[in-house]
Amino acid sequence: MSTTTKPILIIYAHPYSGSFNHAVLETIKQNLTRQKQAYTVIDLYQDQFNPVYDTEELRLFHTGQTHDPLVTKYLALLKSAGEIIFVTPIWWNALPAMLKGFIDKVMKEGEDLTHTVTKTGVKGCLTNLKQAYVFTTSTSPTLYFKLMSGNSIQKIFINKTLKQLGIKKAKWINFGGITNSTVQQRQKFLSRCNQLQFTH
Structure with a gap:
């Protein structure tokens, strides 16, 4: 059983329930349940989260306030969690706009934020978030993404953004070449997700 006392927060960013990303999400949930680890899922598309700033939201940014009730809800979940898991595709060598907008809007300035x-x-x-796990899928093979496409997930999202937010430890797990992958390769990756120990 995991020694984590705080729940794990999962941030899921894919619009299609038949996607491989959704299979990854379901596998991780099953794994956490087996480990008797409490978790909460933020499904950005299902929640119909609006990742776009409007004038009023931008005006409120430096005060740490918001007029979006989902931002308030998400902030509370972030502050009460012990670990965080991201499940997202890589689109055009970077995070999807939905997840980028989550970072832009929800990461409010303030000592208690x-x-x-x-x-x-x-x-x-x-x-409070002692460990982050970033599960991604990419059309490019993982090695090509790391060496030829800028490696934005590790270099920017993990090494810069997450660390700036106070999340010092992160593990990135990518399934590359997904478009041309076989059923066996996908099952192997899901098995890896199912065996991972989530604990800090």
Whole structure:
């Protein structure tokens, strides 16, 4: 059984329930249930989250306030979790706009929120999140993505964004070449997801 006392928060960013990303999500949920680990899922598309800033939301940003009730809900879930799991495709060598918008809108400035801004840069306040797991799928093979396509997930999202938010440990697991993958290759990846121990 996991020693984690706080629930794990899963951020899921794919619109199609028949996708391989959804199969990854369901496998992770089954794994967590088997480990007797409490979890909550934020399904951004199912929630119909609006990732676009409007004028009022932008005006409220530096006060740490919002007029979007989903942002308030998501912030509370972030602050109460012990670990975080992202399940997302890689589209055009980067995060989907939906997930990028989640980062843009939900990561509010404030000591009791997600980060503060100091003279030396951003100081993360999500130190309650001891570990992040980033599950992705990509059309490009993983090695090609890492060496030829900029490796934005590791270099930007994990090494910069998550660390700036106070999440110091992260594990990235990608299923590359998904378009031309075989059933056996997909089953092998799902088996890997099912065997992973989620604990900090």
